[in-house]
Amino acid sequence: MVRISNSLTGDKDPFEPLEEGKVRMYVCGLTPYTDIHAGHARTYVAFDIVRRWLEHKGYDVIHVQNITDVEDKIFDHAAEEGVNPLQLAREEHAKAEALFDTLRLQRAHHWPKVSDHIQHIIETNQAIIENGHAYEAEGNVYFDVDSFESYGKLSNMDPDQLIEEHRDVEGEGKQDPRDFALWKSAKPDEPSWSSPWGEGRPGWHIECSVMATTIMGPRIDIHGGGRDLKFPHHENEVAQSEAATGKEPFTKYWMHTGFVTVGGEKMSKSLGNFVTAREVLEKHRPEAVRLLIAQTHYQSPIDFSWDALKDAERSLDGLMVPLERIHDATPKEGEQSHDEALLEAIEAAKSEITDAMDDDFDTPQAVASMHTLSRRINQYLDDHQPTKAVVKAIETFYAFIDDVFAIVPEERTVDGLEPELVDLLLHVRERAREEGAFELADEIRDGLETIGINVEDTSEGPVWRAA
RNA sequence: GCAGGGGUAGCCAAGUGGUUAGGCAGCGGACUGCAGAUCCGCGAACGCGAGUUCGAAUCUCGCCCCCUGCUCCA
Numbered sequence: 001m002v003r004i005s006n007s008l009t010g011d012k013d014p015f016e017p018l019e020e021g022k023v024r025m026y027v028c029g030l031t032p033y034t035d036i037h038a039g040h041a042r043t044y045v046a047f048d049i050v051r052r053w054l055e056h057k058g059y060d061v062i063h064v065q066n067i068t069d070v071e072d073k074i075f076d077h078a079a080e081e082g083v084n085p086l087q088l089a090r091e092e093h094a095k096a097e098a099l100f101d102t103l104r105l106q107r108a109h110h111w112p113k114v115s116d117h118i119q120h121i122i123e124t125n126q127a128i129i130e131n132g133h134a135y136e137a138e139g140n141v142y143f144d145v146d147s148f149e150s151y152g153k154l155s156n157m158d159p160d161q162l163i164e165e166h167r168d169v170e171g172e173g174k175q176d177p178r179d180f181a182l183w184k185s186a187k188p189d190e191p192s193w194s195s196p197w198g199e200g201r202p203g204w205h206i207e208c209s210v211m212a213t214t215i216m217g218p219r220i221d222i223h224g225g226g227r228d229l230k231f232p233h234h235e236n237e238v239a240q241s242e243a244a245t246g247k248e249p250f251t252k253y254w255m256h257t258g259f260v261t262v263g264g265e266k267m268s269k270s271l272g273n274f275v276t277a278r279e280v281l282e283k284h285r286p287e288a289v290r291l292l293i294a295q296t297h298y299q300s301p302i303d304f305s306w307d308a309l310k311d312a313e314r315s316l317d318g319l320m321v322p323l324e325r326i327h328d329a330t331p332k333e334g335e336q337s338h339d340e341a342l343l344e345a346i347e348a349a350k351s352e353i354t355d356a357m358d359d360d361f362d363t364p365q366a367v368a369s370m371h372t373l374s375r376r377i378n379q380y381l382d383d384h385q386p387t388k389a390v391v392k393a394i395e396t397f398y399a400f401i402d403d404v405f406a407i408v409p410e411e412r413t414v415d416g417l418e419p420e421l422v423d424l425l426l427h428v429r430e431r432a433r434e435e436g437a438f439e440l441a442d443e444i445r446d447g448l449e450t451i452g453i454n455v456e457d458t459s460e461g462p463v464w465r466a467a
Numbered sequence: 468g469c470a471g472g473g474g475u476a477g478c479c480a481a482g483u484g485g486u487u488a489g490g491c492a493g494c495g496g497a498c499u500g501c502a503g504a505u506c507c508g509c510g511a512a513c514g515c516g517a518g519u520u521c522g523a524a525u526c527u528c529g530c531c532c533c534c535u536g537c538u539c540c541a
Contacts, residue, residue, distance in 0.1 A: 010471095028541070036541085043541040073539070156470060157537070180538070204538095226541030227472090233540090257541070258472085264533070268540060295480065295490070299472080301534070308479070311491045318490080321504070356481090364481050368489035378505055382498095438500055445502080456503055463504095 002057065002358050004222075005299060007230060007254040008154055012360055017221045018252065022060045024216040025051060026251075027108070028208060028225030028233070029065040032092035033077040037274035038304055039260040039267045041103060043226050045290055046257045046298040046361075048105045050224070052404050053357050065108035066211050067093050069115050070201055075190050085191055086115060099277050103286050104406040112211040114202060118193045121202045124210045124244045125182045125195075133243035137173025139185030139198040145178040148239045154254060155231035180236055182206045205236040209244065212237075218245035224255040228266075258301040267304060275304060287409045288313040294363040294405055316407065319370055322377035323398050323408070328463045329381070331391040339390050342380045346393050349373035350400060357404070370401060412466035414452045422453060426462045429455075 002015040017023050027047045030036065054061050069089035078085035093111075100107070114121070125141050128134040133147045145151050145159065152159045162178045171181065181203030186192035192199045212220055218241070225234065234254065241250035259266045262273045280289055283306075292312035296302045349369050356365035377394060380386070386394075402408035429444040445455045448464065455464045 007471095030541085038541095040541045046541095155536075158469075161469065162537075178538090224541095227535070228540050230471090231536060232538045236538090259535075259541080261534075266535070266540085270539060292479095297481080300480085301473085303479080308491090311479070314492095315490050318504095325505090362481075364489080368481065371489055375506085379507095382506055433500075436500080442501075454503080457499070457501095458504075459498085 002054070003360055004253050004255060005360050006252075007256050008249065008251070010156075013253065015221075015253065017059070018219055021058070023054050023062065023222060024220040025054075025061055025063050025222040025224070026208070026212045026216070026220055027063065027065045028223075028229055029067055029108075029111070030093065030096055031068040031071045031073055032089045032096055033071075033074045034092065034269070035276040035278055036096050036099065037260075037267060037269065037276050038280055039226065039274070041099075041277040041280070041289070042260045042293050042302060043224075043257045044100065044105055045103060045293045047224050047255075049294065049363060049405060050222070050255070050298075050361055051106060052406070053361060056404050062110075062216060063106070063108045064110045064112065064212060064215050066208055067111055067113045068204070068207055069093070069113045070191065070207075071114075071204060079189070089113075089115075099281065102281050103277070103289065110215050112215060114207040114211075115191075117207065117211055117214065118202065120214050121206055121210045122183075122193075122195050124206065124213075124240070127244045128182065128240060131243055131246065133239075134182055135175065136197050137175070139200060140172055140181055141183035141197055141203075142171065142174055142179040143182055143236065143240060143243070144175070145180070145239070146176055148243055150242075151178075151239050152235065154238050155235045157231060157235065180205065180232065182240065205233055206240055208233070209237045209241040209250070213241060213245060213250075218247040219249070220251050222253045222255060223251035224257070227256045227258060230254075230256055255298075257298050258296075261301045261303045262305075264303065280309070284309050284313060285316070285409055287407045288316045290405060291316045291319075291367070291407050294367055294407065297364055298361060315371075316409070319374050320408065322374050322381065322394060324465070325378070325381050326386060326391050326394050327411075328458075328460070329386055329391070331386050331388045334387060335389065336384065336387055338380075338384060339387055342376065342390060343393055345373060345376045346397050350397065353401070353404075363405070366405075373397070414466045417451075417453075417466075422448070422464055426455065426464065430462065 003012045004015050006013045027044070030040065051061050051063055067089070069086060074085045074089050078088045081088065125134065128143065129136065129141065134141055134143050159178065163176070171179065172185070183195060183197055183200050184203055185197070186199040186201065190201070192201050212223070223234070238250050242248045261267060265271065265273065267274045288309060289312070292309055293302065295312065349372065352369040353366040356362040356369065398408055425444055425448065429441045432440040432444070448455055449467070452467050453464050454467045455462055
């Protein structure tokens with residue numbers, strides 16, 4: 001049984017989806033106007049692992065991730081650059097999607113865009129007005145916070161206190177400072193659509209309610225996003241969705257990811273302390289990035305540093321050593337008495353990882369189990385030639401962790417390299433070593449290293465791989 | 468101010484009453500022509516103060532510090 005820390009209840013709740021065997025999952029996506037940074041990547045990797053785990057458990061997961069392509073920031077940015085806002089959003093989204101692929105994120109089943117859902121948004125706004133929870137004012141439509149009794153239930157905010165806090169918040173024709181826009185009247189030179197309230201465009205927040213419910217129905221299982229979206233974005237989503245459909249809870253399990261920080265402070269575009277996902281992936285393998293993220297629980301902050309990434313690279317290398325060793329080994333037929341203990345250790349590791357993941361996706365615990373098993377396998381391989389059954393079990397284990405975490409790297413290759421030539425060189429080097437010509441042997445090894453090939457001498461002879 | 472999350476060894480990070488977490492770095496050893504990898508061993512920890520308990524990182528109370536949210540935000 002999977003248990004999930006639920007922001008809505010404040011508890012770790014047993015996961016019982018609305019519909020047996022099926023999971024409706026919505027992850028707050030991008031407002032594409034510039035490069036995504038490490039913080040976005042963290043959230044998406046975290047939910048990628050959530051999805052992979054649920055799928056591993058046999059759930060049929062529908063994963064929806066929105067593209068907010070109609071939003072002030074895009075308009076502002078497009079105006080600065082002198083380009084078309086919708087075009088800018090399309091291009092930035094395409095760039096982000098390519099990065100997602102590199103990061104080994106499973107593609108969402110739906111990537112709904114606001115610009116494709118304007119009609120649905122208008123209809124939802126009308127429903128909210130009819131249900132008495134919104135009003136029109138000077139071409140704008142505002143959500144009537146005071147009419148929605150449970151406002152504040154997700155973010156644990158006191159609605160009365162919000163009145164004082166937001167005394168100064170402006171808005172054309174707003175009746176209450178807490179009210180927020182479902183529809184904004186058009187400004188010159190900005191994209192707009194016609195509506196019963198005149199030319200305009202959707203407010204921020206409403207798109208997520210509309211696209212989630214249009215695609216998945218009035219109630220969904222999991223809704224995720226960064227902690228910074230909890231208020232006001234997610235709080236407003238809850239209010240809008242429930243006000244429109246009359247069904248609650250809109251989302252059964254709300255999940256919020258911790259921030260990526262830099263020197264303890266939140267990484268954000270406005271602070272300017274960000275590192276783009278592209279920069280990170282230019283310097284590091286995606287699997288190392290994913291391991292770094294998995295080493296921290298999804299709710300805790302991750303303090304970003306290049307050193308931390310380097311550590312994760314080394315840690316990943318260590319984790320993958322057994323896999324490389326069995327690729328280099330020649331397995332033998334039959335059974336060996338000492339195989340039993342190793343096969344049991346592999347089963348034990350799987351079961352530990354399963355328990356950890358079921359417990360609110362405790363990836364750091366799961367990673368620890370992987371390391372422990374990796375050491376056990378190395379011990380075995382130090383002492384024994386593996387049998388085919390053992391090789392199979394190890395490969396199956398690595399396939400399992402790759403399935404759930406996507407952290408097993410492709411074997412590295414050097415472009416334009418003839419493996420036979422490397423083997424020939426190493427053969428010559430062995431001859432040199434036999435004759436004690438170590439200077440020549442080292443020259444060959446150093447030379448190979450400069451073209452990206454690492455040579456290691458083992459008791460079984462030299463092995464090489466791309467660095 | 469209100470609300471939430473945290474403070475665990477040099478760094479990162481699990482762990483909710485008794486049993487080695489784990490990683491990275493470090494030190495010693497085995498192996499090796501050397502290097503690397505691997506293995507074995509080692510050290511080092513629970514923010515502070517009281518309390519409960521046979522026993523507290525874990526429970527209670529008080530305090531200190533950090534981060535986040537309170538209509539830009541993954």
